[in-house]
Amino acid sequence: MSGIVERGAAEIAREVNGGTISAIEVTEAALAQVDAVEARTGAFLTVLHELARKVAAGVDARVRGGERLPLAGVPLAVKDNMCLTGTRTTCGSKILEHWVAPYTATAVARMLAAGCVPIGKTNLDEFAMGSSCENSALGITRNPYDLERVPGGSSGGSAAAVAARETALALGSDTGGSIREPGAFCNLIGFKPTYGRVSRYGLIAFASSLDQIGPLARTVEDAALAYEAMSGHDPMDATSIDRPVEPAVTALREDLRGLRVGIVREFDTEKLGTELDAAYRRAYAELEKLGARMVDVSLPTADYGLATYYLIAPAECSSNLSRFDGVRYGLRVDAPDVQAMYERTRAAGFGPEVKRRILIGTHALSSGYYDAYYVRAQKARTLIARDFENAFADCDLIASPAASCPAFRFNAKSDPYSMYLMDYYTIPMSLAGLPALSVPCGWITPAGGTNPMPLGLQLCAPLFGEPLLLGAAHAYERATMYASRHAPQLGGEVRA
């Protein structure tokens, strides 16, 4: 079985469809890898041994019956804020610690219909609020490239699972960078599609105007396959876009000839220090070498992205999380009257970061502050989206760092605002609803560290530009092959 867990989704699907390996064999290899490394990675909150074997047997039966499935037998990790019928879905929170989903998210259902096998539900910052997975109330996830460092977040468990070869693909959700930053930290493709391209039905809401599901994968081709499988209109999500999904896999390209790539003047990488500055300058030079014409573009209001985001996202979160009140599901802390029951349940059930965001959001929406905070942030959002429209008049794609540093050590960001700064480069795209991804672009050994850590290049396209975005990332990946230069450092038991 050696080697199976190294294979990507495209390769596994080809072999399972071709009959040279069964979905059951692939699943057993994935579960064995989980058993071997999970004590160190902590990627999963729930491992679905029984369900995985049952689904795999079903995939094998479909293939024997003559069906060809785009993701036949591909082991999948699902972030634990997405529902899967009959499985615990916790959001990394004590308030949902024992909640079992009674229905399945559309994105998950589509991945299973395409042949994926669900291996388990992955750890996350509580309710997807964070950039390191340290805000989970239910477990610690470690970076497979250095176990002393965070995997990023909030989709840190999904990123760790794919990086540690526990699965070939994972689903994450991205509100301000929660797929792209862990993708960068864990040497993966982390891809957030256009807002509305993937249904949010069954994704437990954090900030509904920003939340978007997307894949984490070890290759661009695998991310494109996942994107094709999960995208498209869903009547169960009124914000999902009713417009055909253009093929992405056939749009993968080998060069960037004829493309203009914008470098954002305001995202000056010099402020990241000499080494990171050099790494990103080299990445831009590599894009140029592939035939892209590099152009200087400006996003004058991008610097206001964080301030805008940290009003809009908490405002939406304070509204969305009001449903967790101890009445219908989840934790309840008893009290003599209903008011005290609400207050004690929410005090016991939510962790500090969730409480902070609910409080700031409640404040921003409260009488007397609504116009000054919430409405002003919505207007700033208009300006940020307009900046991108103007920039895309001069370029086809925008390139930037995916994060301002490589994966950091646990407890390194003790004050909340320093953690919020992690999403500086990813938030503006989220506010503008744009498709963006992180692709490995180099390695750096952080001061005081021993292991080289991966860096991510963020590429961003106009709305619905996924085929171009994935196509360009594929050309960059194939020309540079940074991802394969170092293996995860999980100790002797990792199977190659």
Added chain:
Amino acid sequence: MSDTIDVRYVAKLARIALTDEEVDRFGAQLADLLTHVDALAELDTNAIAATAQVVESRNVQRADSPAPCLDRETVLAQAPQRQGGFFRVPRIIAE
């Protein structure tokens, strides 16, 4: 805008009981965050329309016809407390 926040009042609105220690800690952290978001005041947004959602979308409507939904037992099975076919909650109106 203001860099002060009445944490006790906001927590009451948000239905979260806070300890005195949390009131102090969150108060300081949220005041710090508000000083950062105050930067938005620098932007001239007077003539700018607010954006609630970026991707253009019209009112989405569907036929108002019955369709299967979760059955009552499935839903009530995870209720913290139930009574027959209902969710049971503590007293709402004081005696």
